[in-house]
Amino acid sequence: MNMIERRRYEMLVRVRDFGDNYGHLFPASSVARESFTAVAAAIKELDTQDLTHMAASAPALLERKARAREALLSRLQAIGQTARVLARDAPGLDQQFRVPAEPSDPNLLTAGRKFTRDVEPWTSQFIAHGMPVTFVADLGALVDGFDRSLRDRGMGRETRRAARASTRTALSSGLAAVHSLNAVVINHLRHEVPATVWEQARRIVYPERARRTGAPPEPRAVGAAPEWPSGNKAA
Numbered sequence: 001m002n003m004i005e006r007r008r009y010e011m012l013v014r015v016r017d018f019g020d021n022y023g024h025l026f027p028a029s030s031v032a033r034e035s036f037t038a039v040a041a042a043i044k045e046l047d048t049q050d051l052t053h054m055a056a057s058a059p060a061l062l063e064r065k066a067r068a069r070e071a072l073l074s075r076l077q078a079i080g081q082t083a084r085v086l087a088r089d090a091p092g093l094d095q096q097f098r099v100p101a102e103p104s105d106p107n108l109l110t111a112g113r114k115f116t117r118d119v120e121p122w123t124s125q126f127i128a129h130g131m132p133v134t135f136v137a138d139l140g141a142l143v144d145g146f147d148r149s150l151r152d153r154g155m156g157r158e159t160r161r162a163a164r165a166s167t168r169t170a171l172s173s174g175l176a177a178v179h180s181l182n183a184v185v186i187n188h189l190r191h192e193v194p195a196t197v198w199e200q201a202r203r204i205v206y207p208e209r210a211r212r213t214g215a216p217p218e219p220r221a222v223g224a225a226p227e228w229p230s231g232n233k234a235a
Contacts, residue, residue, distance in 0.1 A: 012174045014201040032184045035177040042174030049163040065149035072142045112143035
């Protein structure tokens with residue numbers, strides 16, 4: 001969640017807590033309980049999506065991809081160097097196993113697949129020049145591992161996009177419930193709870209914006225400000 005979303009989330013938590021503390025004061029037939037339930041559901045969904053977004057953004061995805069890329073590139077460079085030696089007896093072989101100086105991820109993956117395919121007929125020669133006996137199978141595994149790391153990153157981006165969409169939906173649902181609660185609280189709790197308690201619960205404060213402008217924080221509230229009728233016991 002970004003800063004604005006985080007402030008709204010914090011407001012929803014305060015409203016949920018308000019419901020936990022004062023929900024018993026509402027009539028059973030009131031829509032308040034349904035609205036507080038909607039707020040709680042929105043918070044639960046926001047918590048879930050926040051964790052999902054963090055997992056999909058984990059540095060481990062980048063680290064795994066970097067390790068897979070380095071391992072594949074190192075093996076391709078070793079094959080290319082060996083091919084240059086073999087090219088003395090097999091002209092053109094060095095060009096067949098040429099590694100770009102700074103390959104992009106897709107180009108490196110393509111080169112890995114090409115090397116895996118083209119090196120098969122030369123397996124014995126490469127092994128005779130010091131490559132491991134299992135180097136062809138090892139190369140295939142490195143190519144597959146790099147491919148998976150690229151797809152994992154792509155899936156991470158899709159997961160983050162889906163989490164962002166779900167976050168916006170949950171926030172919208174929660175804010176709508178708070179807007180509905182504003183009238184219900186005013187109508188039912190004007191003699192039971194001080195107006196400031198509800199007002200503080202539903203306010204959203206953006207301190208970062210205030211610091212940038214040099215002005216004191218300007219609270220924002222969902223719905224109209226509660227004004228208990230004159231003469232009520234909570235004023």
